[in-house]
Amino acid sequence: xxxVLLFGPLSDLAGWRERTFAPAPATLxxxxxxxxxxxxxxxxxxxxxxxxxxxxRELVAGDIGxxxxxxxxxxxxxxxx
Amino acid sequence: xxxLTELPFDPGAELTxxxxxxxxxxxxxxxxxxxxxxxxxxxxxxxxxxxxFTEARIGAIAEAARVRFALHxxxxxxxxxxxxxxxxxxxxxxxxxxxxxxxxxxxxxxxYLKSRAPFWKKEHGPAGPRWVEPTARDLTDAARWD
Numbered sequence: 001x002x003x004v005l006l007f008g009p010l011s012d013l014a015g016w017r018e019r020t021f022a023p024a025p026a027t028l029x030x031x032x033x034x035x036x037x038x039x040x041x042x043x044x045x046x047x048x049x050x051x052x053x054x055x056x057r058e059l060v061a062g063d064i065g066x067x068x069x070x071x072x073x074x075x076x077x078x079x080x081x
Numbered sequence: 082x083x084x085l086t087e088l089p090f091d092p093g094a095e096l097t098x099x100x101x102x103x104x105x106x107x108x109x110x111x112x113x114x115x116x117x118x119x120x121x122x123x124x125x126x127x128x129x130x131x132x133x134f135t136e137a138r139i140g141a142i143a144e145a146a147r148v149r150f151a152l153h154x155x156x157x158x159x160x161x162x163x164x165x166x167x168x169x170x171x172x173x174x175x176x177x178x179x180x181x182x183x184x185x186x187x188x189x190x191x192x193y194l195k196s197r198a199p200f201w202k203k204e205h206g207p208a209g210p211r212w213v214e215p216t217a218r219d220l221t222d223a224a225r226w227d
Contacts, residue, residue: 008129008201009212057134073131077214080128080159080200081114081171081191 002031002066005073010051014042024068028053028060031072050077082155083139085130087162092172099156099174106153106176110183112191118166125166127203127210128159135199142193150186152177157190159200192223 001022011017025031036043045051053060054073066072092113100109116125143155156174164170173190177183196215204213
């Protein structure tokens with residue numbers, strides 16, 4: 001399985017902040033496809049420009065393999081200060 | 082020193098503490114960001130962070146700035162949770178040998194905090210809540226330092 005975390009507007013859109021997806025997706029793109037099948041609007045939102053992904057607390061660019069039990073966070077555009 | 086806090090803090094007290102006993106730094110620069118009144122709401126802002134990850138990302142930004150601007154020391158305090166109008170959201174303090182490095186590092190750190198530190202900001206205004214995205218100006222300000 002993969003544990004998914006959502007932040008900011010993404011969690012408002014989905015109605016949850018944390019959820020597990022099983023069976024374990026082999027890659028980030030497979031996980032995104034699983035999410036999109038479960039919730040089309042969320043699938044589009046996590047694929048929007050400006051949304052970053054972090055796998056096991058490291059920011060990643062492009063597709064990447066996921067270990068079973070990976071923690072994947074989707075981070076919408078950041079706005080501090 | 083990097084600190085996230087859910088509670089209001091006193092920027093003046095932080096500055097006094099930062100300056101105390103300092104003899105090698107000729108320049109301290111400071112920036113305080115305040116929550117503006119978004120139009121009469123009781124709560125102006127709500128700031129979400131990702132505990133642990135947010136501090137680590139700010140730490141990386143701060144370490145790069147320390148090297149780049151030859152800083153002697155720095156402090157970043159950032160609120161999370163609900164912030165009322167008039168309260169400080171963010172404080173940046175930088176210490177360097179001379180003023181140019183202290184000013185520039187403070188400016189740089191704020192530009193990166195605005196659009197590259199993992200915070201998400203919800204504004205509670207008269208028209209209801211809305212998520213604040215970094216403005217085009219925030220992005221070009223940060224890109225000045227790339």
